[in-house]
Amino acid sequence: MLYLSVTEIAKKWNVSERSVRNYCAQGRVNGAFLTGKTWNIPENAEKPERSNKRKEEPITLLDILKEQKASKYSGGIYHKTQIDLTYNSNHIEGSRLTYDQTRYIFETNTIGAENEVLNVDDVIETANHFRCIDMIIEYAKTTLNEKFIKELHLILKNGTSDSRKDWFAVGGYKKLPNEVGGMDTALPEEVAGKIKALLTEYNEKEEKTFEDILDFHVKFERIHPFQDGNGRVGRLIMFKECLKYNIVPFIIEDNLKMFYYRGLKEWDNEKGYLTDTCLTAQDKYKAYLDYFWIAY
Numbered sequence: 001m002l003y004l005s006v007t008e009i010a011k012k013w014n015v016s017e018r019s020v021r022n023y024c025a026q027g028r029v030n031g032a033f034l035t036g037k038t039w040n041i042p043e044n045a046e047k048p049e050r051s052n053k054r055k056e057e058p059i060t061l062l063d064i065l066k067e068q069k070a071s072k073y074s075g076g077i078y079h080k081t082q083i084d085l086t087y088n089s090n091h092i093e094g095s096r097l098t099y100d101q102t103r104y105i106f107e108t109n110t111i112g113a114e115n116e117v118l119n120v121d122d123v124i125e126t127a128n129h130f131r132c133i134d135m136i137i138e139y140a141k142t143t144l145n146e147k148f149i150k151e152l153h154l155i156l157k158n159g160t161s162d163s164r165k166d167w168f169a170v171g172g173y174k175k176l177p178n179e180v181g182g183m184d185t186a187l188p189e190e191v192a193g194k195i196k197a198l199l200t201e202y203n204e205k206e207e208k209t210f211e212d213i214l215d216f217h218v219k220f221e222r223i224h225p226f227q228d229g230n231g232r233v234g235r236l237i238m239f240k241e242c243l244k245y246n247i248v249p250f251i252i253e254d255n256l257k258m259f260y261y262r263g264l265k266e267w268d269n270e271k272g273y274l275t276d277t278c279l280t281a282q283d284k285y286k287a288y289l290d291y292f293w294i295a296y
Contacts, residue, residue, distance in 0.1 A: 001031075003040040013047040018293060022064075023048050025073045037075070062243045064294060065137050074107070077292045078137075081251075082106050085239065086129040088253045089232045092260075095122045102126055121160045128156050129232065136240035143203055144237065146195060152233050153226050162228060174227040181261060185224035194223045213241045214274055218267040248289070248296050250281035 006024075010017045024032040024039045028048040032041045061077070068078035087095075087102040096119060097105075105111055105126050111118065132155050139148065154171030162168045167175050173191040177184075186194050202208075202216045217238050224230045235252060242249035252260050256277055263274025289296050 002043045004043050006039050006041070009041045009045070015047070021293070022067065025076065026067065026071050060243075060246050061248070061289070061294060061296065062137070062140050062246075065243070069134060069137055077288060077294060079106075080288055080292075082130055082133055084253075085133060085235075085251050086126055088251050089235050090122070090126060090129060091254050092252065092257050093229075093231055095119075095125065097122045097126055106130055121162075124159050125156060128158060128160075131155050132232075132236050133239075136236050137243070140240050140243040144199060144241065146199065149195070149225075149233065149237065152236055153229055156229050156232060168227050173225050176227065178224060178227060180221065180224050180230070181265060183222070183265070185222060191223060191225045195220075195225055198223065208241060208245050208247075210242075210247055210278075211271070211275065213238055213245075213247070214271075214278060215267075216241070218264055218274070221264055248282050248286055250278055250285050252277070252281050253284070256281060 004012070006017050006020045010020045013020070020029075020041070021039060023029050024034075024041065029041055029045050031045060032039055034040070064076075065078050065081065067073075068076045073079070083099070083103045083106050086106070087097070087099050090097070090102075101111060101113075101118075105123065109127075111123055132152050135152065135155065142148065150171050150173075157163055157168075157170045160170075163170045169175055173195075174188050177187055179185055198216065198219050202212070205212055217234050220234050220237070221230060226233065239249045239251075241247075259273070259277040263277050266273050286296060
C-alpha cells in the first residue's frame with residue numbers, strides 16, 4: 001500500500017496540516033501510523049467526518065492540551081508539559097528524583113531504582129503533581145477561587161508524610177507561622193482574609209496581562225497560605241491563568257531558580273527581574289510549541 005505524508009493528505013483533503021495530525025493522533029484515520037514523529041497515511045484513507053469546527057481544529061494551546069490529555073496521546077506537548085513542569089517545580093522545592101525517573105513515573109506509573117534509595121514523598125508528590133496539571137488543564141477557564149486553590153494543595157500533598165502530621169492541614173491553610181527566603185509571611189489567622197482580598201483584587205480585572213499574573217504570584221507567595229507546597233501551587237496557578245487568557249505559559253527550570261527567587265524578593269523595587277526571568281522561561285516553552293507546530 002502507498003502511504004502519503006501529512007502535507008500531501010492536507011492538500012488532498014483541503015484542510016490544514018495541523019488538522020491532519022490531530023485526526024491521526026485521535027485515531028480517526030484508519031491505517032495511519034507513526035515512524036518516529038512522522039505520520040504515514042494510507043493514500044486511500046478517507047477524511048474523517050467533521051463534527052464541528054472547534055473539535056476538528058483546536059485554535060489554542062489549551063484546546064490541544066485537552067485533546068491530547070483526553071486521547072492519551074504520547075509524545076506531544078501535553079506529555080512534554082507534564083514531565084517538564086513536574087520535574088522542575090518539584091526539583092526547585094528539593095525533590096531528588098531525576099528527570100528520567102520523573103518521566104518514567106508518568107509514562108509507566110512505576111519507578112525503577114537500582115542500588116538507589118528513593119524518598120517516598122518525592123515519588124508520591126510527583127504522581128500527585130501530574131494530577132494537579134490535569135486539573136489546571138480541565139478547569140483552566142474557571143475563575144480563580146479559594147476552593148480551587150485548596151483543591152490543588154489537597155491533591156499535591158495527599159498521601160505524603162505531611163498528611164499524617166496533626167499540625168499540617170492538607171488542603172487547608174497553615175496552622176503555624178512560617179517564612180520564605182528569610183522573610184516573614186502572613187500569620188495563620190491572617191491568611192484567609194488576605195487570600196480573599198487578593199482574589200477580589202485579581203478577579204476584578206477582566207482581562208489579565210502577563211504582569212497581572214506575575215503580580216498575583218508574588219503576592220500569593222508572600223502570603224504563603226499553606227504549611228508547605230506554596231511554590232508549586234503558585235506556579236500551577238500561573239500556568240493555569242496563562243492558558244485561560246491565551247498567554248504562552250512558562251516553566252521555571254532549575255537553572256533559573258535563583259533568578260526567580262530574586263525576582264520574587266525584588267518585585268516591589270524592580271519588576272524587571274522576575275519579568276525577564278519568566279520571559280526567558282516563556283521563550284523556552286515557545287521553542288517547544290515551534291517544535292510541535294503549535295501556533296501562538
